[in-house]
Amino acid sequence: MTKVFGITGWKNSGKTTLVARLVEEFTKRGLRVSTIKHASHTYTLDHDGTDTFAHKKAGAYEVAIAAGSRWAVMHEADASEPEQTLETMLARLTPCDMVLVEGFKTSAIPKLQTMRSDAREHTPMWETNETVIAIAADHDVDPQGRSLFRIDDVTAIADYIISTTPDR
Numbered sequence: 001m002t003k004v005f006g007i008t009g010w011k012n013s014g015k016t017t018l019v020a021r022l023v024e025e026f027t028k029r030g031l032r033v034s035t036i037k038h039a040s041h042t043y044t045l046d047h048d049g050t051d052t053f054a055h056k057k058a059g060a061y062e063v064a065i066a067a068g069s070r071w072a073v074m075h076e077a078d079a080s081e082p083e084q085t086l087e088t089m090l091a092r093l094t095p096c097d098m099v100l101v102e103g104f105k106t107s108a109i110p111k112l113q114t115m116r117s118d119a120r121e122h123t124p125m126w127e128t129n130e131t132v133i134a135i136a137a138d139h140d141v142d143p144q145g146r147s148l149f150r151i152d153d154v155t156a157i158a159d160y161i162i163s164t165t166p167d168r
Helices: 015-028 051-057 086-092 154-164
Strands: 003-009 033-037 062-067 070-075 098-102 111-115 132-137 147-150
Touching: 003 015, 003 154, 015 033, 015 098, 015 111, 015 154, 033 086, 051 062, 132 154, 147 154
Parallel strands: 003 098, 003 111, 033 098, 111 132, 132 147
Antiparallel strands: 062 070
């Protein structure tokens, strides 16, 4: 059984830093952890000058690369394919103990919103998104009945995720 929990927030709110620290914490606890990151439409994994980029540019539908203990498959969607859903991406992962999802703000999984005082946006997502069940912030926030953590209290956040996230 796998637990799936989301970390969401506005740009520069500390999402990636928290996900990385949670991966470290869960791994120390002996869990096998995978992550899924939702990126902007302009994000590119490959770049000019690599062999795989040349394969893709030449028209390859999928490009796979294998090197030692790492491999990847890059799928180039055409305009007729919809953007991948979280459920589709989860189905593609190898079974593990925990999947941390960064982004996918509107997905139906439980989430924690990160909030940093120096982020551009501070709108509470939980006011319009009931799947945001907790907040991690570096400043005072009214959690309006949700669990509230200091953004750097990774141990407490990890304990919360383990204790509240149902297995799938």
